[in-house]
Every structure is written in C-alpha cells, then in structure tokens.
Amino acid sequence: MPARERALALRAEIEEHNHRYYVLDAPLLSDAEYDCLFRELQALEAAHPELVSADSPTQRVGAAPLPEFAAVVHATPMLSLNNAFDDAEVTAFDRRVGEGLAIHGDLDYSAEPKFDGLAVSLTYQNGILLRGATRGDGATGEDVTANLRTLRSIPLHLQGSGWPTLLEVRGEVLLWRSDFERLNSQQREKGEKAFVNPRNAAAGSLRQLDPRITATRPLRFFAYGIGLAAGTSLPATHSALLDRLAEWGFPVAPERRRVKGLAGLLGYYAHIGGQRALLPYDIDGVVYKLDDLAAQEHLGFASRAPRFAIAHKFPAEEALTELLGISIQVGRTGALTPVARLVPVFVGGVTVSNATLHNEEEVRRKDLRIGDTVVVRRAGDVIPEIVRVQWEKRPTGAPEFNMPTSCPVCASKVVRNTDEAVARCSGGIYCPAQRKQALLHFASRRAMDIEGLGEKLVEQLVDSDIVRTPADLYRLGLLALANLERMADKSASNLLSAIEQSKQTTLARFIYALGIRNVGETTARDLARHFGNLDRLLAADEADLLRVPDVGPIVARSIRQFSGEPHNLEVIEQLRAAGVVWRDVEVLASTASNNTGKVFVLTGALPTLTREAATQMIEAAGGKVSSSVSKKTDFVVAGAEAGSKLEKARSLGVTVIDEAQLLGLLSVAQPVQ
Template sequence: MQNDFFPDSQAGGVHKPEVNHWQERAAWLKAELNRHSHAYYVLDNPTIPDAEYDKMFRELVELEQDHPDLVTSDSPTQRVGGKPLPQFEQVRHALPMLSLNNAFGEEDIVSFDRRVREGLNTTEDITYSTELKFDGLAISLRYENGYLVQAATRGDGTTGENVTANIRTVRAVPLRLNTDTPPAVLDVRGEVLMFKADFARLNERQREAGQKEFANPRNAAAGSLRQLDSRITAQRTLRFFAYGIGVLEGAGMPGSHSALLDWYAAMGLPVCRERAVVKGAKGLLDFFHSIAEKRRGLAYDIDGVVYKVDRLDHQQRLGFVSRAPRFAIAHKFPAEEAMTVVQDIGVQVGRTGAITPVARLAPVFVGGVTVTNATLHNEDEVNRKDIQIGDTVIVRRAGDVIPEVVAYVPELRPDNVRRFVMPATCPVCGSPIVRPEEEAVARCSGGWIKCPAQRKGGLLHFVSRRALDIEGFGEQLIEQLVDKNIITTAADLYKLGLTALAELDRMADKSAQNVLKALEKSKSTTLARFIYGLGIRHVGEATAKELARHFGNLDAFLRASEEQLIEVADIGPVVARSIVSFLSDPLNIELIEQLRAAGIHWPESEPAAAVPKPFAGKTFVLTGTLPNMTRDEAAARIEAAGGKVAGSVSKKTSYVVAGEEAGSKLVKAQELGVMILDEPGLLGLLDRQLPEVELQQEEQQQGER
C-alpha cells in the first residue's frame, strides 16, 4: 500500500497515517520494515535512522502480541536480517545466528531483569555478563581441530555468505587457535568492524584516488568484507571481536559466558576488554552509564551495550523466543542519527582550494550537539545521494566526526525541491571554479594569493604540530591576521611584532610574547617538516620525509625534475606532477626564499644516494612506551639512519621496538619471528651505525640464540 508519510512542522519528525483497522496497520508496518531492512542489510544504504526503525519494529511486535493471527512467515519479527548477496557461495549455519531484542530506557532493563528472575524462579540478584554492542558486521568463524576452515556472514540468520577468503586477510582473526588441545569443532560468533582511525585513513586514500568515500565505519567494514576480490579486502584494515558461540564439539563448554570469553582470549581470539560481570539491574545500569561516558573515547563505534545472563545453564533454562534469546538484551544508546530539512546547500573552500558542498540544515539535536551544517563531500556525492534543497534528510554524527547527510527520505520529498548547482566562481575570492579531469573534487583556481580561505587553511597547516609546530596559532588568531590584512603568507608570520599582536582580540602582552617566542623556536626545524609545511598537494608527512631523505637538502629538491621525483620511494606520476607544478610557480619559490631569509634552517645533508645508510632497506615498527624517548624521537633517529618506520607488523618487518604496555604488535612480531628490540637495543644499533653486513650477521646470531 502507499506510504503516506508527512512532515510534522512542529516536532520535525514523522507523522504516520491513521488507519481504520489494525490489520492494515500491521501490513503497512511489515512492508516498510522489510524495505528498510533490505536497504540496510543487503544494500548497505540505510534509508531511515535506527531509532525510527526501532519504533516501527516495536509497534509491530506489540500488534502481533495482541493479535497472534497477524504473525506470518514473512514478518520482520520472524527473521534476523536481510537476504545474503547472491554473488557468494551460500553457507547454512549449523545453529542459527539470532539477533537480540532491544531496550531503550532504564524501565526496559528493570523489566528484563524481572523476567529473568521469574524465568529462573528466584528472587536473588542475577549475575550478568556485560559487553559492548559493536556497530559492525556479524560473522561466524568455524575452526576444526584449531584451524580456521570457514567464515560466514549472518545473512538471514539461517543462511549466510561464505567470506572465508576475505576473513583470512583480517589480521585480527587467528588462522590457528593458540592451544595444544583445540576442540574438534568450534563455531565462534563475533563482529567484524573498522576502527575510527583506520576508517579515516581509508577515506583519505579514497579521496586521493578520486574515488567514492564511505559514509561510516560500518559501511566500510561491510563493503570491505563483501569484496569478491580478497586482495581489495587485504588493503583495508578490518578488526574482529569474539562474543558468542555456536557449535562446540570435542571440548567441554565453559560454565559461564564470561568464562567462555576468557577461554577465547587464551586461545588468541580477540575479545573486547570493555566487559564486566555485574549483579542485578543496578549493575547493568551502572555499566551502561560508565560506557556512555567512555563512548566517544573508544577507538571504534558502538551503538549500545549487551547484557547476557552469565551462567550458561541458566541461559538454557530461559531459552528463546522466535527471533531472540530470553537471556540477553541489547541496551541501545540514544540515536546519533536524526531527520531534519535541508534549507540550503552552500560551499566551503579548503586549504587546497577544494570546494565542498555543505547542507544548511534546520537545527537538529544529534550525537549530543545541535547540528546546523553537514558535509555533502563533493558534487558527485550530492548527485549520487540525490540530495535536494527542501528535502527531509537523515543526518548522522558519530563522536567528533563532522556531521554528514546520509540520505534523503523519499516519502517526505515536497514538490518544490531545488537541485544544487556547483557555483562557477569561488564564493570567497570570485576566482573561477574548475574541476580537473578524472577528479571528484572541484577547486577554486585563485590559489593562496587571491583566496583568503586557502590562505587561512595554508597558514593553519604551516603552523600545525607536524609541520613547523608553532604554538599559540589557533584558528581565531589566523583569521584575525588574515582578515585584517596583517599577513598574507607564512613568511609574514616572522615579521610580526609585539605591538601588532597585542592589539588583536583576546591577546595581551604576555600572550603576544609567547607567540613571538614560539615563532623564534620554530626557525630551527627539519627539511621534512619544512617541505610538509609548504602544503604541496598530495605531499603528506610520510612523503615529505622521503623527499628530505632522498634529496638531502632544499636546493636539490627545488631542482628536481618529474623523472627524478618518481625515483623517490612511494612517489608516483600524480604526486611528482603536483610537486613540479608547485615549484614552477614563481610565487611559491619567492615564499620559500623569504622563509629562508627569515632564518628558518635545518641540518643539511648529502642526498641519500651519496651517503650509505646503515638501516637502508630495514623496516621498524614502534609499539608501547619507551622509557627515555618519544616515538617521534625514535622514528626520527631510525629514519636518519636510512630506516623506514611502519605502522603495522608483517613478514617484511625487520625489527619491532617494544616499550611498556606493548600490545598486539608485539604479539604479532612474536608469532612471525620478527626480531624484537627494547630501547637499549635500538640505541645500541643506532650508536654503532652498523653497516649492512654486520646487521645481517647480528640478525643471524640473534636468530641462532
């Protein structure tokens, strides 16, 4: 039947149609829930916020409880998720992968605890195992005699997709259990997810390649795991947490859920540390509130917590309803998605001139803040999502991530919507906006000389911690200096005087003196920081280090041709052309000379090809806290000796330098047999500056020991 949604101008929410009969209402709810489930689970393209879906689902559950004759085999209440994708081989789960009922308020948790006590016929406090509810993709891992033989997605709960080849590329998943007495069969249930930092790096690579960005870590994880080419999955950092069990043969079942997770951890299966064993409803709610406070600081997204009766014999006594266990429930956080109206679409200008469409929204409270603007990424994304001015849209905010528009709600689109048109000229400086071939991003052609927005972005980049590291220069100070025409380029920073600074808003003599001291201190830097601070497009921190190492001094870098640049490690034609273009601009060369004249200096060295580097070809990984050096200091010394510092351990890693509280990287190094050094061991190598032959001999000797 027709979906008669209408905007509610008073509440900004959704008004559902009045129906004359509960049968019509149930049929409408089933159709809508099935449609939205398909979009979420199969297409990875959610069409309404989770909170709206949950409201509709609860209403259908209540209708079916009141009228059992409404329950049909195609009802969303009788299934767990969406249908599996047809491209993968289908796997039938030995035991169904059921989902959990949801709770939204404290009264729901009190009711859950009461039902558990009644089911167990006791008045004593129940012992519960509490965990996090990850925002990822449910997975089943089958181990036979300790070896991973199969991995399957949840699918519809009964049949899932065979993603074994892709799971084998996930480093968090052990290919063999760490035990001398593995069970004959172990079906591990858990979640595949992507950490926030890994998600940010993936989207950065997508942007640099001119490819579509992912909307959120969950979609990125699902899209990565569902790649038909496992080599693509291998390029993306996925994680895994175990939290349940299916079939177990050839071993005794632990007595409790918490003991099961401890057993998993002992066998090398990743188990989240944020878990606890608590008593009664009060213990459940205390855990919920403690996690709510930690939530934004976690490395991954969660949308709630999970409570399970801890004793497994009690779980068996309580049993299941049609789609979920009676012994467990998910306590969800307030929604971090909301619906609002796009009042207009404007653009922002970035440091490199990138023009980003931004939705101007009717104010909406989401993720703990009132949101009035949300990114639309680029013109292609606006068109792909078909976002128009006047649409009602879903806005998502996760942690400190910039709010974004996820999708529009088709049922609420009015007749008078207007399409976004990319402006022809920059709204800040009036220069033409151009879109280079094969790029997704349009850019202001004015450059930093003409465009104040690019000027501000470039200056903020120049003073940032990874560049010249000039303390005291925040966004407000840079804006004042540019808006009042006190500075135009980074070189002008070093011409600032005490009087000019002290007269600015929120500045006094003491603050101005501190800024001048920071400027003076920044004059002593490194060539890598200087190159990075110039803000050359496509030249990040790692590339700047390679350029500094390869050329050794600024003059050699400035003279480099495109062919010579391509010889530098990790630099391809696109980056080389970008560097040559930057250095071909007389204004940029003038800026570099002015900065040198201002006194910025660094130790000069010979090009890498002219100086033998004892650590050349060696890859180091740093983990944990070193007693006397920061990681940056250790990395700088390793790189100065020709070594490369990587972020993850692989078979190609030469050394892992481990400090206190070293984590999974140390474990991985031990598994692969990579040589492990402490700080004295690293310093010993650095101080001796061993030539390649001696390094090989030392490695061989340590290996023999």
C-alpha cells in the same frame, strides 16, 4: 485501522526500508525511526498471535546473502537481540529473566560493548580455520572465508589447548576510527568514493569478491560468543567462555565485565557511556547476557531473539543545520517520499546531508519550511531524522512544501487513496523509477531468482531502453548484454543462463514476483493454494479474494487494481509466451492426504529446485520441513554436496531420496502456464 491491516502496512513499510538499507545501500530511516516501526509491529503481533506469519520482519534477521558468494547454512541461527532504550526497559528485562528462572535476588550478567560492525561466524575443525561466513539473513550467510583469512586478528590455528574438535566462533568485524580516517584519506587520494562511516567501510571491505582488496583494508575482529562446540566441555558461564576464547587466540573486548543485578547493569551502561568517545572503535550501546550458560539454555529464545540477552542502546545524538530544500524519491510501488536536503552537518560520528520525511503529512505536522534551522538527530544510522524546527530562526517568507501533482520521473498523475498517507505515481511499470525497482524485485532470490541481475545492470538495461517490462528480460540476447558496461561475453552468457533457468518456477513465486502491492511471500503462497492457477486469481473479484485466509480489504483492493490494469495482464501474457511456467498447485493440494504430517529434511543442492521451492511444494502437499534429522524424520531429500545431515540419516536408517523421487512422491504434474 484494524490490527490485521495495520500489521500488513507495517510489514510492507519495514520490508521496503530493509530493502533500501541492506540491498540498495540507500537507507531513508534512522535507527530510532526503524526501531519504532519494528516495535509497533512486535507489539501488534504479541497482542494478536494469529497475525504472526513466516514472512514477517519480526521472524527474520538481517539481510539476504549476495548471489556472488556461496551460501553457508549456520548450524544454529545467528539471531539478533531485542533492544532496550531506557532504564525501565532494562528493569523489565531483569525482572523477566528472574521470573523465567524462578530466582529472587540479583543475577549475574556478562556486560559488553555493542560493536558497530559486521557479524560473522568462524568454523574451526581440529583447531584449523575451516570456513568464515557473514550472518546474512540469520539462517544462511555468505561464504567469505578467503576474505576473513586476511584479517590478522583472526587465528588461522587455535592457540593453547582443550579446544573443541569442531568450534564455531561468532564475533564482529570492524574498523578502528583512526584506520577508517586513513582509509578514507587513501580513497580520496586515488579519486575514489569515501566511505560513509566505519561500519559501512567494514561491510564493504569484507564483501569484496577479490580477497586481495580485503587484505589492504585494516579490518579487525572481536569474538563475543560461540554457535557450536563439539568434542570438549565448556565453561559454565559466558564470562568464563570469553576468557577461554582469549586463551585460544581470539580478541575479546577488554571492556567486558561481570556485573551483579540491575544496579550492575545500569552502572556498566553509565561507565561505558562515559568512555564511549575514548574507545578506538564505534559502539552504539552495550549488551547484557545472563552469565550462567545452563540458565541461558533454560530460558531459550522468543521468535527472533534470545530471552537471556538484550542490547541497551545509547540515546540519539543531535545537531543543528539548515533545510536547503525537499526533493521527491519514487519507490518500487510508486510511493512518493519527501527527502530533506540539508547543509552537511557532523552528527553521531558521520557527516549527513539528507533525511527522510516519510510523507506529506509528516512535513505538515512538523511545519517544515525551506530555509528553516532544524534539529537533526542520528541514532547509529546513516540517515538522520528531523526532530523539530527552531521557530525563532525561521527566515521571513520561508516557502512551504507542496507535494507535486505529477510524478517527477515520468510526469504521470500523482494519486493518494483516502486510507493512505502516501501519495503514489500512477505510471506503474511505465515509470522508469518503478520499472527499475520492479525488475529488481522480479529477479530477487525469493521471486524469480535470476542470479547476476543486480542494481547496476538493471539501471543500464532500463536507461538504455533495452528492458521496459519483466517479459523483455526473456528476449535479451548475448550481443546486447555484452555491449553493456562491465559485461563481458562470459558474464552475459551466465546471466542468460540464469534467466533461462528462472523460467521454471512455482505459482506462488510468480505471484510474488509480479510485485503486487501488499502481497508478500506468505500471501502469495496463500493465493496460489486457494485459487490453484493464475487465471482464476486474476478473474477473482474482491468477494472471492476475501475468502482467502489472511487477505483483507486492502490486499484484495491491491490485487483487483493490479489485475484491472490492461498493461499488467499484457506483461503476464508476454511472460507466458516467453516460456515462463510453474508447477500445478492443484495437483500438489490433491496429494495432501497422502503426505500429511510427513517430515522432510532438505540437504545439499537439488538439480532444479531451490530450497524455498522444494519447501513450498512439500508444505502444499501436507508435509513438514525440518532443519535437523531425527528418528521422527520420514525422508531426507539429498542433493549435490550433501553433508552431515545425509550421514546422520543413514546412521538412523531414515529413507533418503533425490529430487526426482521427491517429485514422484508428491505426484507433481508437468509444469503449466
């Protein structure tokens, strides 16, 4: 398969698993399987830099913030770490660091346990806790200040002296194993659902809308670094910085060590691995960081991860169990995924009872039969993988698995393209399984951005036959919503308001919201810019589509298949009739010469435009969007509650404009259908 098409396929698969893990809390992959896919995409993009795009999973971290919490933009991104899985990869990391610094000989590193919890940031002003936030997608997190204040391990006022006037501390929220067992015992006594593992319990506890619930959960915090410090000098090394954080009242890992060279790294890994079961909390590896902070800054970052640090993961854990059966799950795009149903087995710290099998070929390759005794591996995730079958224990006459020829949800025909390993339901939005996921995608933040339309509500709307297509959302009334479970008049009114607001969108967002297979955010933007309006896109043949940058045969065929389905065109017309409109991309493109190279900075909440929509419009008009204000900034676009960026713009004499002035500057026409 050509590199571009393989990259598109990998991105689609990784994003599907990201959605299941971070949004639906229903993962189907182990960490090891996910890491394998991610590393393949990383290698592909490294070999072909022209394939790297802003919406690639390698360019972002983590998950998007929940709409129930206010958004917090991190002063500096909370990036994740690259992973090493064996000594050779750690050796390569140590060599790269030495080469990057032009140093021959052993380097000093800070080595620490890799906590298995939820990453957060804590901002202190003049020593007082000002704000706490989750990592979110790395750039923007969720404001969970009220919840974090309930953690007794987090100082509300810094101790000691010499702390910065403004300090952002980063660390991990987690549960000790003993606390987790007590919490689950309490959950069962109350007849409530038990948590799967300590990490799941910590994340669920911290993201409660009611801080009083969080206060009842025995959450703990460990600091492992800072994101920002102003008003004082800091130590020269990371290990000394951790000591300073301890002096200011923050818990830090007592197992941390300063080690020298590759031997020190591998020795620490072996030591912590031997102590792992004795620790009071879960870890899934260790973290190595170059100790010299000035050298860290010199090495900098590569895309989504720092060059000066790496996570050395522990090997997967294995156990034996029995394969009871294989069921089928139907995804948003109609993909049929076989799922192994297992006799529950305790492995890797949790009890697991199912595992993904990816596709029919995977089942055939491993020669799985119902009743087989199988080796199950878990590598820090909820869902394990089946590694192999113990042939000698296979029962006589164990039946083979056969992929169904009709969808188990809607009975539509199951089809499989010759160039794909995945079988799909042909029912489209007619299929309730696809309908629910299609509606969730349509309403998602980067699509139509309908706040409050979550999974539980979509399930009720679909199961009650109130909503069949996205167009039905715009016909909802207050009475129908208020009668649903957990929907009071105010909640229903808020949702209707969000639906009404979503009618004003952009062409790129609308294309992305349609859920065309293989069409991500970047491709949707490219299509919007190339064709200018939706009708030309829908009328385009494959030859026309292949003229769009980065659109290959697979994407072109997916678009043609979508636009060739009469029911899809009917839904689009219904959406237009319901009043969904977008701004004319052609007008934006025609103004590019006036704004080419202009640098814009967005701050605060704009009256009608989301941050993503404003960014897209500026870029379509030839401008650039920066995250920080400098003398090179041409315009700062300020909305409600604009903060330090607005103040800096005024101090530098940068022109400050509002949303109306931005639209005028870009010569944006009235919304069109």
